[in-house]
Amino acid sequence: xxxxxxxMPPFPTAARAxxxxxxxxxxxxxxxxxxxxxxxxxxAEVDDWEQLRLAxxxxxxxxxxxxxxxxxxxxxxxxxxxxxxxWARDAAEACSIVASIARGHGVDEVVKVKSMATQEIGLNExxxxxxxxxxxxxLAELIVQLGDDLPSHILxxxxxxxxxxxxxxxxDKMGSVGMPAPEGLSDEPAELAAxxxxxxxxxxxxxxxxxxxxxxxxxxxxxxxxxxxxGNGRMCLTLPxxxxxxxxxxxxxxxxSDLDVFFQLLPRSSxxxxxxPYTSTWSGVTPGDGPQEMHVVLLDNGRTRVLAxxxxxxxxxxxxxxxxxxxxxxxxxxxxxxxxxxxxGPIGAILNPLMKGVGEDAQTDSLxxxxxxxxxxxxxxxVRIDIPEVLVHLRSRVVDAHRSGPPSAEALAMRTAGWLFGxxxxxxxxxxxxxxxxxxxxxxxxGGRRALGWLPWPGSLWTGARDLPAPPRRSFxxxxxxxx
Amino acid sequence: MSAREEILAAxxxxxxxxxxxxxxxxxxxxxxxxxxxxxxxxxxxxxxxRAHVVRxxxxxxxxxxxxxxxGLTRVLVPPGFPYPLPIPxxxxxxxxxxxxxxxxxxxxxxxxxTTGTLVLDHTDGQGRRALTLLPDTxxxxxxxxxxxxxxxxxxxxxxxRRPQTWISGPSATSDIELNRxxxxxxxxxxHILVVG
Numbered sequence: 287x288x289x290x291x292x293x294m295p296p297f298p299t300a301a302r303a304x305x306x307x308x309x310x311x312x313x314x315x316x317x318x319x320x321x322x323x324x325x326x327x328x329x330a331e332v333d334d335w336e337q338l339r340l341a342x343x344x345x346x347x348x349x350x351x352x353x354x355x356x357x358x359x360x361x362x363x364x365x366x367x368x369x370x371x372x373w374a375r376d377a378a379e380a381c382s383i384v385a386s387i388a389r390g391h392g393v394d395e396v397v398k399v400k401s402m403a404t405q406e407i408g409l410n411e412x413x414x415x416x417x418x419x420x421x422x423x424x425l426a427e428l429i430v431q432l433g434d435d436l437p438s439h440i441l442x443x444x445x446x447x448x449x450x451x452x453x454x455x456x457x458d459k460m461g462s463v464g465m466p467a468p469e470g471l472s473d474e475p476a477e478l479a480a481x482x483x484x485x486x487x488x489x490x491x492x493x494x495x496x497x498x499x500x501x502x503x504x505x506x507x508x509x510x511x512x513x514x515x516x517g518n519g520r521m522c523l524t525l526p527x528x529x530x531x532x533x534x535x536x537x538x539x540x541x542x543s544d545l546d547v548f549f550q551l552l553p554r555s556s557x558x559x560x561x562x563p564y565t566s567t568w569s570g571v572t573p574g575d576g577p578q579e580m581h582v583v584l585l586d587n588g589r590t591r592v593l594a595x596x597x598x599x600x601x602x603x604x605x606x607x608x609x610x611x612x613x614x615x616x617x618x619x620x621x622x623x624x625x626x627x628x629x630x631g632p633i634g635a636i637l638n639p640l641m642k643g644v645g646e647d648a649q650t651d652s653l654x655x656x657x658x659x660x661x662x663x664x665x666x667x668x669v670r671i672d673i674p675e676v677l678v679h680l681r682s683r684v685v686d687a688h689r690s691g692p693p694s695a696e697a698l699a700m701r702t703a704g705w706l707f708g709x710x711x712x713x714x715x716x717x718x719x720x721x722x723x724x725x726x727x728x729x730x731x732x733g734g735r736r737a738l739g740w741l742p743w744p745g746s747l748w749t750g751a752r753d754l755p756a757p758p759r760r761s762f763x764x765x766x767x768x769x770x
Numbered sequence: 771m772s773a774r775e776e777i778l779a780a781x782x783x784x785x786x787x788x789x790x791x792x793x794x795x796x797x798x799x800x801x802x803x804x805x806x807x808x809x810x811x812x813x814x815x816x817x818x819x820r821a822h823v824v825r826x827x828x829x830x831x832x833x834x835x836x837x838x839x840x841g842l843t844r845v846l847v848p849p850g851f852p853y854p855l856p857i858p859x860x861x862x863x864x865x866x867x868x869x870x871x872x873x874x875x876x877x878x879x880x881x882x883x884t885t886g887t888l889v890l891d892h893t894d895g896q897g898r899r900a901l902t903l904l905p906d907t908x909x910x911x912x913x914x915x916x917x918x919x920x921x922x923x924x925x926x927x928x929x930x931r932r933p934q935t936w937i938s939g940p941s942a943t944s945d946i947e948l949n950r951x952x953x954x955x956x957x958x959x960x961h962i963l964v965v966g
């Protein structure tokens with residue numbers, strides 16, 4: 287069992303708590319700094335990186351622009367390969383399909399490959415309600431699951447935990463769900479990895495049913511792809527008798543040869559490696575080798591809503607590499623939990639509102655504002671998703687969704703400013719007041735300009751998290767008058 | 771309406787009015803000049819991922835295999851393994867039996883120089899997927915004429931209908947503080963013998 291994001295507060299509230307956690311900030315700064323350096327090194331090795339990005343974006347766009355036909359081709363190829371194809375409109379439908387297949391085989395446990403789609407639909411919790419234990423086998427997912435915790439990063443869900451915290455967790459919790467941690471376990475990462483190997487091996491060897499996602503689904507050949515590092519994916523894809531793969535409908539690419547772009551873009555962007563340790567590809571059942579019964583669940587769960595948004599549909603190109611998280615100045619300081627979703631960071635700030643729709647709840651509506659619009663995310667995105675463009679677009683949609691209700695403090699402030707600036711005498715009076723305020727500036731910003739550290743309410747809503755540069759001692763109009 | 775019909779209808783609705791014409795995909799990356807020494811680059815890059823890489827002549831394979839395996843005793847080769855070695859052939863051992871095997875010796879479909887990657891398509895000489903997964907040591911033989919320059923060349927040469935395993939170094943994780951640690955669930959020791 288792991289925690290739930292349901293009932294999370296809006297981003298600013300959640301971020302405040304995260305910012306106060308100095309251990310978290312230390313863990314995150316260390317981890318994101320390491321991965322940024324590694325990514326930059328291996329991306330610089332590739333001469334035509336920008337062209338690969340353009341190719342990746344074009345391939346995904348082409349698949350999305352004819353998504354109905356591409357999906358039908360994928361379905362046909364999968365069926366030709368002996369795979370049973372299911373379609374799920376939403377999370378509940380997908381979970382019930384997986385549960386009924388597992389129950390049909392009489393199992394009370396499944397092993398899982400790390401998968402964002404199954405996180406998104408809350409599959410583990412749904413299976414638990416059916417009396418089926420879902421064992422996460424990725425090391426970071428195991429850490430999250432043992433700690434009854436929430437994921438905070440797409441690639442490394444336990445990025446917020448350091449080695450000492452992980453050792454405590456293994457010592458306290460492993461024994462209650464299987465093979466306990468060895469006596470005298472240290473906090474050396476190699477020893478912790480060895481403890482996970484021992485703990486999970488018995489589960490791999492006895493599992494009858496495995497659940498995976500897929501990084502890519504190839505329409506022409508009916509091939510699914512799982513990209514991983516540890517070998518837990520290979521275990522789940524090879525040893526059990528039954529394999530169920532939950533695949534978002536945006537994962538489809540037209541042809542096998544298109545993978546020559548993504549197998550270059552993804553590992554370098556994601557873990558900062560030339561190639562990840564293991565990639566498995568399979569096209570249905572292979573007699574005598576691996577699972578002999580295979581199911582694919584094609585999942586919508588809001589993706590067609592994203593597709594309908596002309597600006598936002600580019601978010602469906604996302605290959606879940608998490609490069610945008612690692613470069614984001616906001617993510618680096620608040621961590622992933624503040625975003626209240628399995629999709630945190632810049633991509634989460636657009637994907638969640640696009641998938642769920644805006645104007646429904648304050649938490650989702652707060653996400654497009656969880657950004658400085660610095661553009662670092664767009665620069666590193668391997669499929670060129672212009673995240674700042676989509677953020678600005680979603681901010682306008684959030685504002686539009688709230689036009690009918692009572693005006694917000696921000697709307698009132700803007701209206702007041704409009705009224706002040708609309709008349710020369712009113713503006714002159716305001717300038718007089720701001721001259722007074724310029725004397726109050728006590729703090730000095732980098733560069734030497736003075737700033738107002740604090741304003742009384744409602745100005746405190748602004749100054750609570752920002753410095754307000756002090757107005758200059760003379761206004762432009764005043765200066766101009768004297769020159770003439 | 772079934773889920774299938776409803777999702778396809780939603781897709782068509784979302785794309786109503788959208789320009790459905792394909793964007794041309796720039797493919798010049800496929801024409802990149804190959805590195806000067808493809809085999810040498812493969813050896814260097816595979817070693818970067820902490821694989822133990824040794825080059826040897828065809829005639830020296832038995833000695834090189836024996837040396838790489840050291841004192842490991844429970845060793846298997848897959849059916850169709852092309853070199854005559856005094857090692858028993860996998861006869862469909864159960865998963866539990868495979869878990870007690872120390873090492874496995876196989877060939878590969880091809881190897882990729884720029885990334886230091888081995889690709890197995892699990893045809894003759896490479897074994898079923900479990901065979902190269904459960905034993906803690908994997909010794910993989912790849913002939914120099916099977917080393918291709920880069921990922922596009924590999925994708926072009928491979929048949930998607932075969933199950934494939936792409937291997938770049940031993941099993942690893944970066945899940946603890948994003949530090950790479952070799953050795954989780956897959957083989958913790960990867961030996962590569964580049965033959966020819």
